[in-house]
Amino acid sequence: MSNIAKAFAGGKAFIPFITCGDPDLETTAAVVRAAAAAGADLIELGIPFSDPTAEGPVIQGANIRALKGGVTTDKIFDLVRELRRDVTIPMVFMTYANVVFSYGAEKFISTCAETGIDGLILPDLPFEEKEEFQPVCKKHSVDLISLIAPTSANRIAMIAREAEGFIYIVSSLGVTGVRSEIKTDLASIVNVIRENTKIPCAIGFGISTPEQARRMSGLSDGVIVGSAIIRLLEKYGKDSPEYVGEYVRQMKQAVRIAMMK
């Protein structure tokens, strides 16, 4: 069982996304610990990229703030080493292909394994291009997470069959960001996934309220929340950890309710 599977072993998972270095790495570390203490099952750590083409304005803002603060890939690996002294839940990186490519795939992915990163989410690396990093990920037992979108249609089975860790289901068209309504027929997508793989699937993009979290985790094995957390960081800065902790507690509670139904 990959380490990521543990996040889903106890039922529906709540997965917060945090951009490293927004507003600084000390705050990131405190926010990760607060989220873990509040019941987060897996942490998605964003390595900022100058031109995050899959992100909406909220996470774009976090990327810019973090890079302005001088964050680099090396400093983020140091952060992970420091976090791994006491944070035991699975952690994955979310970044863009060029961040991995320019660091050197071998060096980047082996450092992931060495520091305790369990998986890698690269929104600009579709199924057709995964050979770029997949062999190196396999070598170091770092799961390369596959994404499935509302437009995937005839591609779902193919992607699901080769997926590792967990499947990231993109709830809606467009970029990341809070949405009032999610209209995609996610139940049908999940059905096709279930027919093709046993690994868990979590839904992300647009989820911010406990009600949405309850509904989405009812359809799948967990939910991923990014922009709503980044908004708290944007608002409270260095004081965010307690607010993020409280938010994660509420969302995890909503996900638990979904499980009981």
Place this chain on the structure above:
Amino acid sequence: MTNPNGRFGIYGGQYIPETLMNAVIELEEAYNHYKNDPQFNAELTELFNEYAGRPSRLYYAAKMTDDLGGAKIYLKREDLNHTGAHKINNVLGQALLAKKMGKTRLIAETGAGQHGVATATAAALMGMECVVFMGEEDTKRQALNVYRMKLLGATVIPVSTGTATLKDAVSEAMREWTSRISDTHYCLGSVMGPHPFPTIVRDFQAVISKEIKRQIMQKEGRLPDAVIACVGGGSNAIGSFYHFIEDKDVRLIGCEAAGRGIDTFETAATISTGSVGIFHGMKSYFCQDKFGQIAPVYSISAGLDYPGVGPEHAWLHDMGRAEYVAVTDEEAVGAFEYLARTEGIIPAIESAHAVSHAMKLAPTLDKDKIIVVTISGRGDKDCAAIARYRGEDIHE
């Protein structure tokens, strides 16, 4: 030249969100069908000839040749096309293809505004909705083109993220495409982005070198010794080079924008100063730092102000089939003024980068040598900016 998997050597590929994969697959299938369809090609030729004014002239620049005292210089006059640049070639092809695919809406990015104007033009002609993304900085540098697009019925969305220039306009157009795919075609303006765009755009622009070859054979009875074109993403250059790639004796020279110089941070010369990376859907050369963060680039030319280059150029560079040289703002402005005075032709500041290199190369070659320089666009749009560069403030 494209591999079956959409690669040029190691370059190219499809590094895009899963949300867009079926859209590019659908585009590739449609293109593979229509590119060999006689009806489609007849319609496109009709548009090229009757609407865009093709074939464009291959003009012998006698005064320039005499003045420089070396190789004979011919100018491929893409500036004489409808809308004033080579961009119309690609846009007419893509708009016609989009229409055949049942799309009703075109979105595009634009730097200098030439591609945006061309897309707005094709949309007006074909009765399609049009939205153009343009860096906020560029909307100021190229206010006239913003007005032209609006006049043609397009919506222009200023992009204020990042450096508020061409790369940010591309990112925003990609974001828009992921949110609305079923009725929308992303009319990419250069030989870049994910496969199949670099191939589609190249094929539509290849009409330039096809015509040059025929015209130079008529005028000189032989192939040129060099073909020179400016390179941002690289569409007019690949269009100018394409039918000469197999003619190994023809030197192919791409001119990148060095901005204030390739030894400064204010440059956009990707091949001269960049390294291999993955961005905007493709593997190619990019201006970036050691952690893969895309570098802010600079050029006086909004159309060359892009931190990457098309994957086929990266490949031609690595194979040594094409040469890439860097031309500074100062040199380009000099060439802009020189061509105006010498031949009575005001080139786009982008094209002036190619003219500048021709001015360096021609005197080093014998008089029986032949150089073709592609004038990718006309320079009306640049007059205010060049005046400012020379310290003269004129109002457009």
